[in-house]
Amino acid sequence: MIQYSHLGCSFLYLLTSISLFGISAIAWNKESTPPPLPLLPLPTYSQLKWQQREIIMFLHFGVNTFTDSEWGTGQEDPKIFRPTSLNASQWAATAKAAGISLMILTAKHHDGFCLWPSKYTDHSVRSSPWRGGGGDVVKEFVAAASSRGIDAGLYLSPWDRHDRRYGRDLEYNEYYLAQLQELLTKYGGVREIWFDGAKGANATNMTYYFDEWFAMVRELQSSINIFSDAGPDVRWIGNENGFAGSTCWATINRTSLSIGNASIVDYLNTGDPRGTDYLPAECDVSIRPGWFWHKSQSPKKLTQLLDIYYKSVGRNCVLLLNVPPNTTGLISQSDIHALTQLRSTIDTIFSVNLAAGCSVRASSQRGVGFGPENILDGDHLWTYWAPKEDVRGSGQRRNQDHCIEIRAARGGLRFNVVRIQEAVGLGQRIKRHDVYVDEKLVARGTTVGYKRLHRIEAGEVQGSVVRIRVLDSRAVPLISSVGLHFDPLWAAHIKNQSVT
Numbered sequence: 001m002i003q004y005s006h007l008g009c010s011f012l013y014l015l016t017s018i019s020l021f022g023i024s025a026i027a028w029n030k031e032s033t034p035p036p037l038p039l040l041p042l043p044t045y046s047q048l049k050w051q052q053r054e055i056i057m058f059l060h061f062g063v064n065t066f067t068d069s070e071w072g073t074g075q076e077d078p079k080i081f082r083p084t085s086l087n088a089s090q091w092a093a094t095a096k097a098a099g100i101s102l103m104i105l106t107a108k109h110h111d112g113f114c115l116w117p118s119k120y121t122d123h124s125v126r127s128s129p130w131r132g133g134g135g136d137v138v139k140e141f142v143a144a145a146s147s148r149g150i151d152a153g154l155y156l157s158p159w160d161r162h163d164r165r166y167g168r169d170l171e172y173n174e175y176y177l178a179q180l181q182e183l184l185t186k187y188g189g190v191r192e193i194w195f196d197g198a199k200g201a202n203a204t205n206m207t208y209y210f211d212e213w214f215a216m217v218r219e220l221q222s223s224i225n226i227f228s229d230a231g232p233d234v235r236w237i238g239n240e241n242g243f244a245g246s247t248c249w250a251t252i253n254r255t256s257l258s259i260g261n262a263s264i265v266d267y268l269n270t271g272d273p274r275g276t277d278y279l280p281a282e283c284d285v286s287i288r289p290g291w292f293w294h295k296s297q298s299p300k301k302l303t304q305l306l307d308i309y310y311k312s313v314g315r316n317c318v319l320l321l322n323v324p325p326n327t328t329g330l331i332s333q334s335d336i337h338a339l340t341q342l343r344s345t346i347d348t349i350f351s352v353n354l355a356a357g358c359s360v361r362a363s364s365q366r367g368v369g370f371g372p373e374n375i376l377d378g379d380h381l382w383t384y385w386a387p388k389e390d391v392r393g394s395g396q397r398r399n400q401d402h403c404i405e406i407r408a409a410r411g412g413l414r415f416n417v418v419r420i421q422e423a424v425g426l427g428q429r430i431k432r433h434d435v436y437v438d439e440k441l442v443a444r445g446t447t448v449g450y451k452r453l454h455r456i457e458a459g460e461v462q463g464s465v466v467r468i469r470v471l472d473s474r475a476v477p478l479i480s481s482v483g484l485h486f487d488p489l490w491a492a493h494i495k496n497q498s499v500t
């Protein structure tokens, strides 16, 4: 066996004719090696599906759209809700064109106005002139989404500034549960339910019966993810800028979390490597300054939106991007343009993997089926490179460095973004990693998770050998995909910086 030691890693030349032991054993035995043991906690089936969506669309729409406000008072006259040409198909078409597979609508915001004709209140579309009082925005939303193969999610605000039952624990919780049952039984499959922890500083004090709410949700919808500050399926990232921590674990201790608690935002932002619960984070942010549509506001610039993408999706999270319909009941052209630009830029950057066609090798390999070539296939979850288990015992380092190397077949590589993905189906593992190009350190990071994107600080790099070194992990690292990409906006940004 030929070993070649480099930057703390020993490489096994898998393809040399003199390599003996490990390789010949593999050649004789055609049976696949079983996968390594998973490292708890693990994602659920629905969490994995959620993670792969990457971007979800949020739609804030309601009386606030018509009063030019963000938080309604609850005193709004339902007659002000009168979108002139509401067309939920246009919302769904916008999402589809942006490659989005889940849309979440504010069925009821803090003002208490219901976008569906709830049996339990008259503060709803039933009392508005829209569709002659016979309209149901939730129904039109769900139908439009479903006809384009997009999944639906709903937001039902716990804080309700209109309903007189608010503040009386039993009565309000019964009312809230009744509305949850309406939303989760009348509109087909719902993939995410959003429990907002927001509440005004002077709001009436009351206790929400979260245990009953969550149990009811689970009973009525089998493949739903429950979002709240504290999960149980998806947690809040701790801010409304769309930024995850540069260290971001999907794992956390649920027992340390509570809803609407400002003292836990840093913990939410980074997660916990020792966390006993798999509870990945969602980064909610609006494409505009406000959550609701305001005539005076315009969408964020492409460079800002792309920065958000790198700091959310590129840090192991899902981006929940709000795109609010206007008073016409349509998504404004300027928002459609911003969203379309974001999607086409993401596609431009990531549809080409400059590492395709390169040769790859690793410091070790678990056995048949776990070779480093798996990092360049189209699967980003279930085919992965696995090194040999770390040797435990006296005289051995427990946590050996593990390396993977990409070598240009001919010519050189030129890129400014590195993408690394872990096989999170077997648990999030990597704690610390470095990226080298021709032996020069170009990026350094902590967690990886489902997806980690590094924009190289120094800008574009050129070289022929890219090495990813895992310096610390909770168990042997399992890497499902690596990409080398070129981001023209990042290149322009670096160029601008060097000019000024």
Ligand SMILES: *[C@@H]1O[C@H](CO)[C@@H](O)[C@H](O)[C@H]1NC(C)=O
Pocket (backbone or CB within 6 Å): 087, 089, 090, 093
């Ligand atoms: C609604 O929007 C869809 C998608 O943009 C469009 O095809 C359809 O013509 C619109 N319907 C009306 C009534 O404008």
Ligand SMILES: *[C@@H]1O[C@H](CO)[C@@H](O)[C@H](O)[C@H]1NC(C)=O
Pocket (backbone or CB within 6 Å): 200, 201, 202
């Ligand atoms: C809460 O009440 C205090 C005292 O009445 C007032 O000064 C403050 O502006 C109120 N805050 C909000 C957010 O309404």
Ligand SMILES: *[C@@H]1O[C@H](CO)[C@@H](O)[C@H](O)[C@H]1NC(C)=O
Pocket (backbone or CB within 6 Å): 205, 206, 207
């Ligand atoms: C709110 O009510 C809970 C119990 O219902 C109580 O523990 C808490 O102290 C109250 N908070 C305020 C600010 O009144």
Ligand SMILES: *[C@@H]1O[C@H](CO)[C@@H](O)[C@H](O)[C@H]1NC(C)=O
Pocket (backbone or CB within 6 Å): 256, 257, 258, 261, 263, 264
């Ligand atoms: C907020 O979270 C901290 C840390 O977990 C906890 O000590 C505190 O009791 C929580 N406060 C409330 C109001 O739940």
Ligand SMILES: *[C@@H]1O[C@H](CO)[C@@H](O)[C@H](O)[C@H]1NC(C)=O
Pocket (backbone or CB within 6 Å): 252, 253, 256, 272, 274, 275, 276
């Ligand atoms: C989370 O729980 C684990 C297991 O009980 C514990 O080791 C760890 O210290 C906890 N994390 C925090 C931040 O308390």
Ligand SMILES: *[C@@H]1O[C@H](CO)[C@@H](O)[C@H](O)[C@H]1NC(C)=O
Pocket (backbone or CB within 6 Å): 326, 327, 328, 329, 330, 331, 332, 333
């Ligand atoms: C809402 O957006 C549509 C374009 O999608 C536009 O035709 C309409 O004028 C907008 N309404 C307002 C009030 O800006």
Ligand SMILES: *[C@@H]1O[C@H](CO)[C@@H](O)[C@H](O)[C@H]1NC(C)=O
Pocket (backbone or CB within 6 Å): 303, 489, 490, 492, 493, 496
């Ligand atoms: C570079 O600078 C120019 C001029 O200031 C500006 O218009 C452009 O948006 C900048 N580009 C990036 C990617 O920062």
